[in-house]
Amino acid sequence: AQSVTQPDIHITVSEGASLELRCNYSYGATPYLFWYVQSPGQGLQLLLKYFSGDTLVQGIKGFEAEFKRSQSSFNLRKPSVHWSDAAEYFCAVLSGGYNKLIFGAGTRLAVHP
């Protein structure tokens, strides 16, 4: 069955430091991958997505992610974290014939001043 694994439940970084959030997927066909951000008590906002082509994807708010088929990974990165980046981050894959979005467990990011 298709699945998404986010190994890190909680990450804390200092403001200005670099960030990498890990995501591994299990999917038999070509995956369509997404990263979403959720602020407390809010809905989800799309950061970026990968369908095909260039494996390094640029998103909003200075985020990027790299698709590595050999590692079944789609890690999210940001070179310099801002305090406003503190939130919950979800990796997701389109499943069910590319009809349903399956989410990972999420990684909660805390940013120290």
Next chain:
Amino acid sequence: GAVVSQHPSWVICKSGTSVKIECRSLDFQATTMFWYRQFPKQSLMLMATSNEGSKATYEQGVEKDKFLINHASLTLSTLTVTSAHPEDSSFYICSARERPGPAAELFFGEGSRLTVL
């Protein structure tokens, strides 16, 4: 970007009552809407997929008679939690897309927090 609105954003009800949550696509016609449930500090679990004018498709383990989903128009889907109990307390989030296929972006509502006393 497109806007999906949920109402109410939060609701408190007594055990045994029914609660209806609305999900509206404000500036596009949504061929498909999805309902998710999120427990505190956990991920989103897909409950059902709703296509306009047809019955919703429920995920395994989701009780159809308890979580009634209606997608009566291209801009509105409703989730009714019938005979709610404290274990139904959760954050319910809807999402909507304008057309089928992986390229169609999913837009999420702000979520509705249900507390059952």
